[in-house]
Amino acid sequence: MGKARLLIVEDDVDISNMLKIYFSSQGYDVETALRGSDALEKTRQNMPHLIVLDIMLPDINGYEVCRQLRTTTRTSHIPVIFLTQKDERSDRLQGLELGADDYITKPFDIDELRLRVQNAISRSERESLTDPQTGLPAGRMIEDQLRQVIRQPRGWAFLDVRINYFEPFKNVYGFIAGGDVLRFTSMLLGEVVDELGTQNDFVGHAGGDNFIIITAEDRAEAIKQRAKERFKEEVLTHYNFMDRQQGYILAPDEEGKIEPTPLMTLAVGVVSPATHYFADIREITELAAEERRKDAANER
Structure with a gap:
């Protein structure tokens, strides 16, 4: 299979660049977006295998990005991992109710995030939800x-x-x-x-x-x-x-x-x-x- 594609949606440039460098070194093809609207556009242009999505974004928040992904037929299958500073139970529940696949809070352990990303993509492919080469529904x-x-x-x-x-x-x-x-x-x-x-x-x-x-x-x-x-x-x-x-x-x-x-x-x-x-x-x-x-x- 080709490289799995990740989309990192994070408005903190330092964190975004760090995640891009790290996951690229792990063999992923990584794109970044600083705004929610950019994330939706990039998802339409080049379907990622998984999205790491910050909740606090400068335009629309991560919850709204996730809602639009889940209510659009072509993007409803893409695994989403929320990445946020919030650690309230209600925030976690809101993300999961919108269809997020996982949730990790800052400061995070990079190896834990890597395993969560790896497991979410593997689960999607194992359940015949996506094709491993194109990332399209299968x-x-x-x-x-x-x-x-x-x-x-x-x-x-x-x-x-x-x-x-x-x-x-x-x-x-x-x-x-x-x-x-x-x-x-x-x-x-x-x-x-x-x-x-x-x-x-x-x-x-x-x-x-x-x-x-x-x-x-x-x-x-x-x-x-x-x-x-x-x-x-x-x-x-x-x-x-x-x-x-x-x-x-x-x-x-x-x-x-x-x-x-x-x-x-x-x-x-x-x-x-x-x-x-x-x-x-x-x-x-x-x-x-x-x-x-x-x-x-x-x-x-």
Whole structure:
């Protein structure tokens, strides 16, 4: 897996810098925010695996930041550890009622905070809540979202998104480069949904090169087209100059024979109650996968 991403939200610059240096030395990818509004924006731009959140911030307090994270579908799964000088029982209860995963008071033991961060991320991955590479909702959280939308008779759409020719790329460029492409894809899908979707839209990582989006029915086609267009153009930065110029890579096929293989694109299948009938959530994913395979065939 790639580095786990932490977002440190702390207005004391000395503490913020100290935590960034320490957790970076522990192998984490660390971003910082001095204000609550900055934290919400950075979370939307690049989904962290965990947020360490101070309560006393100069604009909106940590409680409000946590409330907005928990009431926004795309960020509701991110573990939050409150970091504060307050040690009153009522303050701890307020944070936990808002959905915080843990609570630690200043002055704190840095090793204790490290273990709490490590355990919260591990618990989230172990319970199939998030994908370890992208930090997006996975497994059980995707199933929960599907169970919610199937109860709605209309108005939603499900997008099955897969990266064409990802495995040949990973075979040629390596596992680390493959992980970079998955993280790039997760960020791109998030940006497209931010631009064209709604606050209640859901982006998940179903595993491997497969992502999903749940959005409003009337926004699905625009999201599909924008994601495909942007991916086709922006994924080129993951190839070397020669492969970009020739428009393909030389990769082994299933029999080990080296063959020209197209550059990566996205295939997207869209289903909704307006186009299909679903008896259960399994049928949503199966029918969407069928539509995605048709989309991939049209690209060839």
